[in-house]
Amino acid sequence: MHHIEVTINGVLRRAEVPPETTLLSALRDSWGLTGSKLGCDVGDCGACTVLVDGLSVNACLLLAVQADGREVVTIEGLSGFEYLHPLQAAFERLSSYQCGFCAPGMIISAKALLDENPAPTELEIREALAGNLCRCTGYTKVVDAITEVCRDHANAVGVEESA
């Protein structure tokens, strides 16, 4: 067993895990964070996407021990009782998701993109989502919502700069 300490969504969490435990299993089974989903277990579908030290990764392909001492952000870290991440609010407005199973990973990928690039082109948005498979939506309203968030952000920045 390995003792690991991982900062998850700003909270330091500890667990004793066998070395073969994936980060995804640790999140879901040790820490009860079931927002990240198991869709394929081999890194094809992206339903388990989380941020590790700010980079999006497939939590099914990372060992929990590899995350020791690092910072992890999961879908649960994006919103609280009183606030939603702007991406979440936009996805909600457009009903961007249908069955919802891909949503947590897709939202993390979208956040990773906007953290790096607040004004992406549509191609850059599509490129950023290419590791997250969705079978319900054709990605259309997902891309639309991200585009809206970027526009709102640009407007907000513009207002601030002109003020």
Next chain:
Amino acid sequence: MKRPGRGIACMWYPIGFTVAANPSSAVVKVNEDGTATLLTGTVEVGQGSLTVLGQIAAQELGISADDVHVVSADTDTTPMDTGAIASRTTFVTGNAVRLAAAEAKSILFEVASEMLGVETEELEAADHKIRSKTFPDKQVALAEVAVRAQIVRGRPPLGSASFNPPTVAMDPETGQGKPFATYVYATQIAEVEVDDETGEVEVLRICAAHDSGTTINPALAEGQIEGGIAMGIGMALEEEILFDAEGGQVNPNLTNYLIPTSLDMPKIEVDIVQSYDPVGPFGAKGVGEPTLVPTMPAILNAIYDAVGVRIADLPATAEKILMAIKEKERAEVKQLGSA
């Protein structure tokens, strides 16, 4: 060289089971504050059925979608439903919901009739109120009626109902009959670019016009159509379960069974054509399955338009297209030679 092409395809698609009974039932409870609770045995699988059913109940009761809470997917607490299949939920379960809400409403109308001194036939429910159709100023808040129905009259406003689509059995010899209550129609037009040296196809744009009767929720209908088109693109160009000689699947994983990613999806433009089905709830039909039906032929016809080859064996992989182009070129050369 990349060659552009466009193709059109249309289709028809039925709602509900083929002749066989496929009933749905529903229970609608109007609460004392004018909100409502809907019990349905259908299951939300992503298509948005709970939202749409809530809207249907709300419409019948004259309240808003947020005023309806939907309970579903539990054999102990929700009534019988044939389930999320055959594009039937809006049409069949929707009708059951509407009828159940109408039954609850009739109790409210009886009580409101006394309160307003207006005959029940003269009443309508709209905008959170029950009011006279002729003299809309004669009105009372739905919540007030609901409280009175329960606390003063002792008749909680509750409705339950079932619906089964009307069909006529098919003749076993000729197949003549009325297998379905109704059908929906759609057309899609695909624009593609085909690389004539590699056979690679890029789908650039799909215009989709779909009839679903009255559209209960345009946003969700669009979502279904966009998603169906994604599935159609996969079927047209890349998806296929392959077998080895012993009957084992060769590619049972998402590494080698390819479904479209965000990068493989074109610009989709959806138009929803309004029609009114006399049997559907508020004229609605359905939208789930037909969304992918015209996509494959629209794309394949566009490929023909682009490079002049017909692929009659799905999926139309780049390899099949290139080999067909080569075959066509050889045939043309031969023809020139013999001429």
Next chain:
Amino acid sequence: MRSFEYITPASLDAALEVSTRNAPHVKLLAGGTDLLVELKHTANGPKVLVDLGRVPELKGIEETSAGLRIGAMVTHTEIMESRLIAQHAPAMIAAAVTIGAVQTRNMGTIGGNLVTCVPSLDSGPVLVALDALVTVAGAKGKRQMPITEFFVGPRKTALSPDEILVDILIPAVMLGRPASFRKFGLRKGQALALVNAAASVAVEDGRIADTRIALGAVSPTVIRALQAEAIVTGKNVGDTAALREAAEMAVTEARPIDDFRASAAYRRELIAVGTFRVLEEALAGATAG
């Protein structure tokens, strides 16, 4: 996944020591995007897993007098974002962006990609076209070899069981040389290569002075199309017929196979198209610069 002992050495020496001590029951963990998939599907996993993630000698991209050195544990994302690579070997970026998806590129490393050594490895052709050298370290010290010697066969490299791939060097003479990369897959997103092609050219006074053509997924390992190169070298830059001839020659140099993704016949078509296009693109880069 079956259990194993997990060790995180903090230096190359420590990594060599632990892997030598536990050989052959040891696996080295780089990005994990291939290895973890393999471990999940095998009944006989390693006894010891050595995570190279904290070995400093395997990291970093830097320019030295010998050329551009890229640590084996550099991720594909780091390659894409490297100013040095953008300046000296941008074709490497063209190859890196085609690997998997963002998540894969954030985790996967160039060293891992090379060591896995599948015929379709996307990092290979550009490195071959740029005459890259690889350094491997073992108990007996370090040795350097051309990357074409490193690739031995499908999933087989020149690494002996107690060796570790340390870094990749693009020789100084190849830095800034116009190069290009093309990948043909079955889908745009997360595509696996049916055929990969890369080329580099040196142009002097309107003549092609030197050429490299590298092809992936068409033979047991990444190959150079030497006869095709010979056709192009010495020709004028605008000689499209020579490029066509070279493309046809490249087809004869490859040994593509039939598999469920594509037939050998289709791969041959792609080799010709790919060879032509990478040459065209590399030459365009040469004349534009």
Next chain:
Amino acid sequence: MSERITKEKQAEAQRLLEAAPATHLPAVSPRLLPEVPALTPEVNKQTPAVGQRVSRVDIRSHVTGATRYIDDLSFPGMLHCRILRSAHAHAKILSIDVGEARKMPGVVATLTGDEIPVNSFGSTYQDQPVLAADRVRYRGDGIVAIAAETEQQALEALAAVKVEYEPLPAVFDPLQAMEPDAPKIHRNSNVYTSKVIMRGDVEKGFEQSDRIFERRYTTQMIEHVPLEPFASIALWEPDGQLHLYSSNGRITLGRADLARTLGLPMNRIRLTATIIGGNFGGKNEIRTEPILALLAGKTGRPVKAVFTREEEFIASTTRHPLVMDYKTGVTSDGRLLARSVNLVLDGGAYASWSETTVGKASILAAGPYRIPNVRVEGHAVYTNKTVTGAMRGFGAPQVAFAYESQMDEIAHSLGMDPLEIRLLNGFEEGSASHTGQLLQAVALKDTLLMAAKRSGWMEGGR
């Protein structure tokens, strides 16, 4: 605790915000926070409700990761189940030995087909075993289920199960399976369901036609690929009721199948589906539910099974591949006079939803066109391949590919615009369908014209 997390989260948000450059979009930007959290857009509060772009009732839980799918549920003492699947496409099972497997670490119980009270299910014909006991008919047939403390232990124990097979000749091609001397998979004939639609006289129609078009179209086997793999949990409530949580899209029929296979009264079974992570027809039948119910009964503990992605491919149903022979007669000005269609559906190893699929495919096969003479014949055929069943469209996507490809071919061949030939022949209000049904609310031409307008079809002639 929750207060602390909130504070930590806020601190984290603040930290990210301060660390970020001006153009950086942090995790939670107060600048972009809705002033009042947009719990639901205003549209959800408007009347009339029908026609509004109301946000989905489940969208808040989807975007926050709070939606509970079956695999997100767990119960104290829960065991994990894995299933051994057939190594052969067609074989007799001579013996099954689970003795060694039972001794493996963590194994609590095993289950074989002979322990299932009524070991068969199916939506039309109950020809599919829950676990194959004496014969396997495709490589996805389950044979032994093992419940263990962990999924890995269950998986490792499967390797210790010994199954002795006697391989039988197998057939994979549906046309070969129709031959009289083909290996028989269930009964005397592999053709197990057929449909005929006849209207007018096709032969006469062909005689009257100026041009005849004939072509064979084929389609492939397709997997639904719901992002959520099929998952179920069985547990026995203290009052003796069996409670199944399952990603099953048809709970009423699911419960009926459970009652039948387990021999339990229906009121003793509760089936809860929560929200399903994608169905598309692939989750419309019971799969592991009876197995888990029996293992939970044996062990007195809740038992969960989640399909691997591979099982989702090999052990769920798929879309029917079709072989479609189309022959259409037209006048030289493009009017359809006769169409004959012959459909062969690859049904895979068990019937599943083939009857429905043959029916819908046959009824729809001639397309949404006024054709005086039509004959359609459809057959579903057993093969030793993955079971084909319900999937979005039930045969309609396959036949539409054929009839619309052929319409395009006819149009080009006659020098007509592909839109024009459809407008000329398409159904109208009151048209009779090929089954003689008078159609109402026929919006076919509206959709043709709308799509044409949107795409600029009329202007786009090249």
